[in-house]
Amino acid sequence: MRFMFKTDYDDDIRLFPHRGAVVCYALLLGLLLLAPSVLGSYFLSQLVFVCIYAIVGVGLMILTGFTGQASLGHAAFLAIGAYTTAYLQQRGVPFPAYFLAAGLLTGMIGALVGFPALRLQGIYLVIATISFAFIVEEVLARWESVTNGNDGMRVKAIQWLGQSVPRDSAAFYYLCLGVLVLTVVGALNLLRSPTGRAFIAIRDSETAARSMGINVARYKVKSFAISAAITGFAGCLYAHKLSFISPEMFTLQLSIEFIMVIIIGGAFSLHGAVLGAIFIVMVDPFLTYLKDDVPTVIAGIAATFGAGAARAAAIRDAVAAFAAANGLKGAIYGLIVMLFILFEPLGLYGRWVKIKLYFQLFPLYKRATFKRQKVYVKSERNR
Template identity: 45%
Template sequence: MRYLFRTQYRQDIALWRHNGDRFWYGLLTVLVLIAPLVLGEFYIGELGAVYIFAIAGVGLMLLVGYTGLISLGHAAFLGIGAYVNAVLLARGVPFLITLPVAGLFTALCGAAIGRPTLRMSGLYLAIATLAFGSIVGTVFQKWTSVTGGFDGFAVPTPYVFGIAVDSATGIYYVSLAVLAFVMWISANLLHSPTGRAMVAIRDSEVSAQSMGIHLARYKTLVFAISAGMTGLAGALFAHYVRFLAPDAFDVLLSVQFVTIVFVGGLGSLRGAILGAMFVRLLPQFIAIVRDDLPFGIGRLPGLEPSLFGLVLVLVILFQPDGLNGMWLKIKRWFQAFPFKRQASFRRQKAYAKSERLR
């Protein structure tokens, strides 16, 4: 088992804890780069969708997992990024400009919704963001001169340095590059004073305010950053689906984003990626086993949302740390083997934030 001894302050802000992290993450980078050479187009397309959902999951993880602010309106931010990117492309703006513009515009929308909801928390904040998502969905439906309404419109093909990004492989590499950028930004943010302020707000707003942390400023900033990252995911999502319609950004999509955060593991960037893999690959698994399920279960309407809700409840009850917590337990088990102790790996009682002082 590896023991880390911190001997300098630089180690507290380093992105890599030790050389083992550099090796394994470097190997993972090589594997994802060569994946299109060995996998079929269908699997590459699904992996590209996993990366897109992981980008949105990382943005929501900063808001929910690290700041403690719940949101049920992130599907609206995804839609805003998708429509801004597609509309600008249709007007001849290059993709390398439309992508960051979509993220920046969505960040401004996030700051606009974050500012008036600063005094809300918990269920009230969730309802407010859900209402915001409904308003944005109505705008997508009624603003037919721009969005096309329910008829929608086809997303133009993007070009990067004169190369058309119209294949599953092209979307895969662009999504991978954006995900790496978002992870790098998030990791550096969490190691900065801003990241520590976010965690302080999550643990106790009263204590954070007593230490001089400006709650309104940091909450608005986190809302903007989270929405901006989701807007980047929306711009890529537009090219993944290739046709935009308002009903693609409904409340079920927001629930899927929340599922990514909770199933992956609150307070973990790795958990956002694991949760995105689960959420995107679960429908494919359902499609494979649907015909083999007994008693006509596979033909029941609403099977997929029901499974998402069931999994979310089971994770909260029996595995509060999510898939990332399971990974850490398995990792520690192998590190301690064969000198493990069974008592060390039993599920410990996890308390909600409101129960810690009882």
């Protein structure tokens, strides 16, 4: 069991709470650096998508998890970053320049979206961000002179320091991993700063934040801008990974997947963005396994327990038809979200914290340690 005594303000804002955390993160980083030499091309590609989704999750976490502003329009910010990349690359702009341009332009557009959103809260803010996503999707489809319309745009491999960085190479994986690490470290430092603490104060209570002298409007716009800029950087990597982009790729479903990243991972910790990204990206391999291998396994089990060949084949065909049914992925997503909201609202990282605390305090752990407190409606708080 570890006891931590904080004696000054620096202890409270320390980047690593103790030396054990430094060792754990160093080991994790070492394993990730060794991944290209151990994993095959398919799993390495999945790790790249995990990094990209985690970057978007960190950006969305700053806006939703730490500032309390809901958004279902982050697929639009990803699209802006991706199309900025494709457009500037076709005009011979080098990679570092258009990578920064993708983030900066997306951040400025995010700030513009943040201004009209200042007077909106809750479901109305969600509707506004959905409308923004539809507008961006329509602009990308209609502005053919820039975006090539529904025909889409090709994105070539990164050219950096005279070398080509293909999308399936280990170098591209290291690039995505490096951007993710820098994004997470930057977000941690942001949250330790007065700006980050203002974000959290706005999330907890806008009235209390105003009473402490925080300019709520300015920090909300700043949160939108920072979140959009991070998503724009991810959009640049996303475009290079797919090598082809079109408006149909940046739909509302993609925004919902980004929301699920922080819901499943945990909406109040940057660890949750990474865990949620791993979970969401690995759903597709699971569905592929469910569709290709599980029917044969179930048929074999049925034959073992006395089912005839005809009945085993019928069971295999039924399971295969179920696995290949349209909308199965959406149904699994919906079921997962409902289960997490009902039984683990703190997400995967919250469950990990509970497990870790259980072993730290064993046998003195109490089940009521994380019991949710009663929440009062606003009209009851002043009674």
